[in-house]
Amino acid sequence: METTAPLLELHHVAKRFGGIQALSDIDFDVRRGEVHALVGENGAGKSTMMKILAGVIPDYEGEMVWQGRTVRLKNPRHALDLGIAMIHQELSVMPELTVAENIFLGRQPLSGGVVDWPRIFREAEAILAELGFAHVNVREPLERYPLGVHQLTEIARALTSGAELIIMDEPTSALSPMETRHLLELTRNLARAGKAVVYISHFLEEVTWVADRVTVLRDGRKIATLEAGATDKQELVRLMLGKEAAFFEESYMGGRTVVDRHAASEPVLVVEGLTRPRTFTDVRLELHPGEILGLYGLIGSGHFELGEAVYGLLKPAAGRILLEGRPVGVGPRRAIDRGVAYVPPSRRTGLFLEKPIYQNVTLPWLAQISGLVPQIPREVAVTDEVIRRVGVRPPDPLKEVVFLSGGNQQKVAIARWLVEPPKVFVVSEPTRGMDVGAKEEVMKILRELSQAGVGVLLISSEPETVLAASERILVMAKGRIVREFVGETVTKEQLLHAAAGELAEAR
């Protein structure tokens, strides 16, 4: 590094949203050639701080200095012109367009007044090769590729637009282990090439691996900036929470011993020979009342789709889904009425972001709560109770969901189903985007539900999530159940191996 002068600095930055002080008195800097990680609990202010850096939030207090000069960003375009690009928590790609179009979205180079397609394809190919993804065909629609490539497209877009500072907000939360590794290596390479990266993540192992420095936020304040090499997960968690925390991960550190205590009871859910072309094949499973059954698979293995099928969102081509011995019936409405609850893997699909929390929570229960005439005070009261149980912050039923932090939005998607305990609770990635403390809270809720007799199908591509609570674990690969773990000790490595090993054999 020829210079250690910061590329960007914040001095005394503060931001208030109505009654919430999202950030107070933040000093922060990032240098060229550095990956600077930002960690903190859900709602700590990470995304807000980065939105200020990226021009998304133009009204804030304090000062921003870019390459030694005070700047006042007006909008994201302004930030991009300076060389600051942000890759948001929720991706902004258009899957039906080609990979190349996505990379040049909104700024296609022209030649003689028409879009210069040869140049777009050429430059898109060049940048992907540089990033180590030469095998991606830039003329194909993006939707043909897995999420890792969608993520990559945004990084390529940032680089081709000349970004010097790249902000990544939870870039790996939807990636497979392989894709995550690739992204982490890519991030290091960006720093090596002289770029600056700000990296937000709840995965502290990633953070200590990829970062040069780590800044910890708590309740909108900067608690510390540390050299990554001189800290560890334990210390980061303590700084994030402000106390010694019982580690979410401790429950599976040495592997988890799975014991099936429910095999003798009548299953509440039976899936038989479930098949859907290109999705899953001949899947059978039984879920017992009070059981937490883990269903693990890499992204694309069909496990999320199986969850959709149980909830009536996906119609199987063959096979049966029986609830208490009778077919569930067609469509989510029937499923809900029969006592099936469902949390989708992406909070975007399950929530109406522009609506207040209470409308999101009461949506499945309007007939019971309101009858024909809306009973808003009752809806608000019901909502107040359940969002307090899952610890939504702020616990304000009237607040629009869009104003909540990512992890708190996810809690709303879960809270909805606590209004009337279901018989079967299908939860896909229930802790995606959550901090360690919130993850623990969610696992506690799932355990409480199971103790009350609810059968929980816990579907995830994060080994940690499945290992945190399951009493029995099934592994899916390429649409089939390839392994059952029961009455033994299971480790993260064994899960990965079962999911990936079968993939290798299937080729």
Ligand SMILES: Nc1ncnc2c1ncn2[C@@H]1O[C@H](COP(=O)(O)OP(=O)(O)OP(=O)(O)O)[C@@H](O)[C@H]1O
């Ligand atoms: N547009 C907004 N309007 C009102 N409040 C907001 C808005 N954006 C964020 N907040 C609030 O500001 C606080 C910080 O939110 P922020 O999204 O920065 O958290 P975060 O650290 O990114 O959390 P997560 O890990 O859950 O993504 C939260 O209390 C949130 O509810």
Ligand SMILES: [Mg+2]
């Ligand atoms: Mg965030």
